[in-house]
Amino acid sequence: AQKVTQAQTEISVVEKEDVTLDCVYETRDTTYYLFWYKQPPSGELVFLIRRNSFDEQNEISGRYSWNFQKSTSSFNFTITASQVVDSAVYFCALSEGRGSTLGRLYFGRGTQLTVWP
Amino acid sequence: DTGVSQNPRHKITKRGQNVTFRCDPISEHNRLYWYRQTLGQGPEFLTYFQNEAQLEKSRLLSDRFSAERPKGSFSTLEIQRTEQGDSAMYLCASSFTGGNEKLFFGSGTQLSVL
Numbered sequence: 264a265q266k267v268t269q270a271q272t273e274i275s276v277v278e279k280e281d282v283t284l285d286c287v288y289e290t291r292d293t294t295y296y297l298f299w300y301k302q303p304p305s306g307e308l309v310f311l312i313r314r315n316s317f318d319e320q321n322e323i324s325g326r327y328s329w330n331f332q333k334s335t336s337s338f339n340f341t342i343t344a345s346q347v348v349d350s351a352v353y354f355c356a357l358s359e360g361r362g363s364t365l366g367r368l369y370f371g372r373g374t375q376l377t378v379w380p
Numbered sequence: 381d382t383g384v385s386q387n388p389r390h391k392i393t394k395r396g397q398n399v400t401f402r403c404d405p406i407s408e409h410n411r412l413y414w415y416r417q418t419l420g421q422g423p424e425f426l427t428y429f430q431n432e433a434q435l436e437k438s439r440l441l442s443d444r445f446s447a448e449r450p451k452g453s454f455s456t457l458e459i460q461r462t463e464q465g466d467s468a469m470y471l472c473a474s475s476f477t478g479g480n481e482k483l484f485f486g487s488g489t490q491l492s493v494l
Contacts, residue, residue: 267422306488307485307486307487308473308483308485309485310483310484313482354422354423356422366413366428366473366475367413367425367436368425368483369425370422371422372420372421373421
């Protein structure tokens with residue numbers, strides 16, 4: 264069973280639009296970590312955010328914001344006022360807690376975001 | 381450049397040949413990971429080293445795959461008797477103890493098996 268589901272395969276928006284990328288996860292652990300990574304065409308995965316399961320506060324970093332809701336097992340990512348440079352594949356990932364290898368991430372299949380000028 | 385470095389960037393080989401990839405992690409990072417990514421999928425965990433010790437291997441890592449990190453610095457991933465199903469991007473990542481599982485990824489080695 265997929266531990267991380269990103270239902271949106273592709274999203275296209277026009278520059279300056281807001282866009283939300285969905286992520287639903289599944290785990291039995293009470294301690295776990297959630298991540299978002301960006302993969303531009305160059306291929307290198309770029310870390311965006313890490314959130315632990317005990318911290319449900321939403322976070323904002325510039326044009327990026329994240330909405331973590333344990334009740335729905337979701338960790339959604341919103342880009343405000345999108346720009347062409349935001350075009351990339353975005354991955355949500357889960358790292359399970361005690362007894363698991365730190366850094367063993369379970370990735371979703373990714374969402375290809377295309378921002379048109 | 382002080383990021384994670386992977387060589388080669390691309391490798392084309394014929395089925396049945398052996399290939400070896402190299403990863404140079406960020407110098408102070410003691411943890412090193414190999415992941416594999418196929419087209420349209422997210423990366424999948426293959427194996428993990430802490431210093432020179434290989435501590436975990438995924439079931440995806442068949443007997444034809446072997447990874448080493450001889451001095452706790454760079455790592456190599458060898459695939460013997462390659463098959464077409466081995467075609468993928470092989471990603472290396474590193475982190476350090478206390479780094480909150482924040483992985484720094486290299487740009488990967490794209491393997492094509494003909």
